[in-house]
Amino acid sequence: MSYLLNPEVIINQIINGLTIGGIYALMALGYTLVYGILFMINFAHGEIFMFGSFGGFAALTYFVNSGFADAHPGFSIIIAFLVAMIISSVLGALLERIAYRPLRNAPRLAPLISAIGASIFLQNVMMLIIKARMQVYPDIIPEKFIEIGGVSISYFQIFIILGSIFLMVGLYLFIQKTKTGKAMRAVAEDREAASLMGIDVNRIILTTFVIGSALAGAAGVMVGIYYTQINHMMGFIPGIKAFTAAVLGGIGNVAGAMLGGFFLGLAEAFGVLFMPAEYKDVIAFGLLVLVLIFRPRGILGEVVSERT
Amino acid sequence: MSQGQPLLDIQDIHTYYGNIHALKGLSLVVNEGEIVTLIGSNGAGKSTMLKTVSGVLKSREGRISFAGTRIDNLAPHKIVRIGISQVPEGRKIFSHLTITENLEMGAFVRNDTSRIRTDNEGVFDLFPRLKDRQQQIAGTLSGGEQQMLAIARALMARPRLLLLDEPSMGLAPLLVEAIFDTIIRINREGTTTLLVEQNALMAFQIATRGYVIQTGRIVLEDRTENLSENEMVQNLYLGVDME
Numbered sequence: 001m002s003y004l005l006n007p008e009v010i011i012n013q014i015i016n017g018l019t020i021g022g023i024y025a026l027m028a029l030g031y032t033l034v035y036g037i038l039f040m041i042n043f044a045h046g047e048i049f050m051f052g053s054f055g056g057f058a059a060l061t062y063f064v065n066s067g068f069a070d071a072h073p074g075f076s077i078i079i080a081f082l083v084a085m086i087i088s089s090v091l092g093a094l095l096e097r098i099a100y101r102p103l104r105n106a107p108r109l110a111p112l113i114s115a116i117g118a119s120i121f122l123q124n125v126m127m128l129i130i131k132a133r134m135q136v137y138p139d140i141i142p143e144k145f146i147e148i149g150g151v152s153i154s155y156f157q158i159f160i161i162l163g164s165i166f167l168m169v170g171l172y173l174f175i176q177k178t179k180t181g182k183a184m185r186a187v188a189e190d191r192e193a194a195s196l197m198g199i200d201v202n203r204i205i206l207t208t209f210v211i212g213s214a215l216a217g218a219a220g221v222m223v224g225i226y227y228t229q230i231n232h233m234m235g236f237i238p239g240i241k242a243f244t245a246a247v248l249g250g251i252g253n254v255a256g257a258m259l260g261g262f263f264l265g266l267a268e269a270f271g272v273l274f275m276p277a278e279y280k281d282v283i284a285f286g287l288l289v290l291v292l293i294f295r296p297r298g299i300l301g302e303v304v305s306e307r308t
Numbered sequence: 309m310s311q312g313q314p315l316l317d318i319q320d321i322h323t324y325y326g327n328i329h330a331l332k333g334l335s336l337v338v339n340e341g342e343i344v345t346l347i348g349s350n351g352a353g354k355s356t357m358l359k360t361v362s363g364v365l366k367s368r369e370g371r372i373s374f375a376g377t378r379i380d381n382l383a384p385h386k387i388v389r390i391g392i393s394q395v396p397e398g399r400k401i402f403s404h405l406t407i408t409e410n411l412e413m414g415a416f417v418r419n420d421t422s423r424i425r426t427d428n429e430g431v432f433d434l435f436p437r438l439k440d441r442q443q444q445i446a447g448t449l450s451g452g453e454q455q456m457l458a459i460a461r462a463l464m465a466r467p468r469l470l471l472l473d474e475p476s477m478g479l480a481p482l483l484v485e486a487i488f489d490t491i492i493r494i495n496r497e498g499t500t501t502l503l504v505e506q507n508a509l510m511a512f513q514i515a516t517r518g519y520v521i522q523t524g525r526i527v528l529e530d531r532t533e534n535l536s537e538n539e540m541v542q543n544l545y546l547g548v549d550m551e
Contacts, residue, residue: 179412186402186413192364193400198388198417198465 008150013269019157019226021265022164026219027242028249028257029171030092030212036188036252037208040108043115044095045216046239047122048088052217053224053234054126055087056080057137060224064138073140084217091122092213096206119235126232134231137224160222167218168258171211175254184208188252237281244288250301259299313340314373315500316361316392316469321370321380323353323360330356331367332524338469343491343501345511345532347545348521354504355397357521358471361502362394363387374469389417393467397474399458403447407438410446410457414464424464431460434490452483459490469500476507488514508545512536520545 027049034042042048063069063076099118103111141159145152175181187194187204195201223238224230245264249256264284271283291298316338323331330353338344348354359365361372363384372380379387393414402410411431415424432439435456441449446457455475462470472491476484484507492514495501505511512518512532520528520541528538535541 179416182405182409182412183416185405185409189402189404190400193396193402194413195364195384196362196388196394196396196400197413197461198385199413200383200385 009273011151013273014266015151015153015157015161017266017269018262019160019265020268021262022161023219023222023226023238023261024242024245024264025258025261026164026167026215026222027238028245028261029168029254030216031243031246032249032251032254032257033184033208033212035246036254037184037205038100038104038111040100040111041115041243042095042100042209042212043112043239044099044118044122045212045242046235047119047126048091048095048213048235049216049220049223049238050126050230050232050235051091051122051220052084052088052213053220053230054130054135055217056084056221057135057224057230059083060138060140064140069138069140077140081218081221084221085214086217088213088217088220089210092209092216093206096209101202101205123232123235130232132232134229137228137230139228141225156226160226163218163222167215171215172254174211180204180207241281241284244284246298247288248291248298250298253298253300256298256300263299314338315340315375316502317373318357318361319371319373321357321360321367321372323356323365323367325356325365330524331360333370334521334524334526335370336519336526336529338500338502340500341495341498342517343495343503343515345503345505345508345515345518346521347505347508347511347518347541349506349544352521353524354521355473356524358394358396358473358502358504361387361471362392385417388465388467391466391468392471393462393465393469394471395458395462395473395475397477399454401446401449401454401457401461403445405446406443407446407449407457408442410461411464414461417465427464427466431463434463434493435460452479452487455479455483455487456490459487459494463494463499467499469502470494472501472503474505474507475503476505476510484510506545508535508541509547 027045030045031041034040059080060069060076069076095118099114100111103114141155143154143156145154175184183194183199183204184207186197187199187201191201223234241264242261245260246257248263249258249260264287267287268280268283272280314337318334318336320333320335321331322329322333334353334357336346346354346357356365360367363382367380371378374390374392379390402413405413411428415427418424437453438456438460446454449457459475475487479487488510491501491503503511503515512535515532518530518532518535519526520535528535528541536546
């Protein structure tokens, strides 16, 4: 176990943890935003992420085949992200209108079941589109490494870490500074009082789904670029892990979701130093169980009051 | 201010709270420029009436008109847009938001940035205590300050009609007096006011006309000086001992 004391190994695992953590954090934000406003878990969020990943895949593949990507690689990537975020947003908005809004005043179990149904439906739709075959992301960012001392960081990782932080800062400023962002916080706190201010509560809820879904779409492209292989089931495990990250940070708390995402990513990165890599998922779900038992409100969460 | 034109005209509304028939054919008129009070005990239907006017609850029968247009089929956010603001029961300020942000939410329907700023100064003028704490999280305010914030927030929409749901609730007598003085001032500056109260004594001092509600129906309607003389009102709402 002497390699554990090697600073290069530690720094490498920190970089790996931040990379995967940034992706978890982006997805966890979607869970936490929706929960903060509706007190429901959108269990189809993993599929929104998966559709975004395929949207980015389609865009990038098109750019590579048409030769556009050779001339403008950076521009192609930006467009691929935009395509993914738009597809995920539209899907999130549709889910809210079709699967959740009609159940807004139903018992809490009903929208949960609806979400699971939507999740299975969307997996099967994608399975039919891709005929259940694994798809390979075109490599557009060169797989190069920066060597600093004995530590090597790939371009992908720098790109993902900076990209996820950029999106999170953007989201944070949006929620804190803009009129719509403040209205989102007002609706999350008291829907009826918000409507008495002249806030269109339905529009704000839809906006929340759109924003959370766009972040998941971006995460989908990052996963595609990082792991290169995608399929219709790819949303399931990351979805549950991001949910874990959201619970870890305190569900409903935006800063908590970011923190929980990075925490989970680092926990996994360091966990694999101690146990076989196949057990990586055990860390995430073990943490979920521990948090739920000992600190159900999460790291930054408030005491959950008897809100209904 | 042309007093006498009906601004809010409620005709024979029936509202249900789940299966409970809460308002049973209630009619009430507030004229432009007036302060009108609606008094009644707990559970008589006072808040239900205000929620029906604001569109949070829908009446199954009857009609509500505001400045001549029918509003009983509009969503709450649209009713705010046409000029009705409510200070809800229990204040319902946004406790995680700062005072400034609460006031911004009050002005949500407006886009005239420079006039919003003027009105912001205006409400700080009415409630100087809020001015010193603009960046404070609203949940940390005292009960009286929260009531002030709730009223200030409603005023930020520049309403033609202000609905107040028990602004005296849970406040010390001195604070109640200060709040009611402010309500008079707001009214003099041109905002028509409908004041729902259990505290009839205070309400009668500032309102010109009053209605008494019992189990979802208006049982009495008169000028407030006459209501104060009414034996039933004295017994039930003014706590006058008739031994």
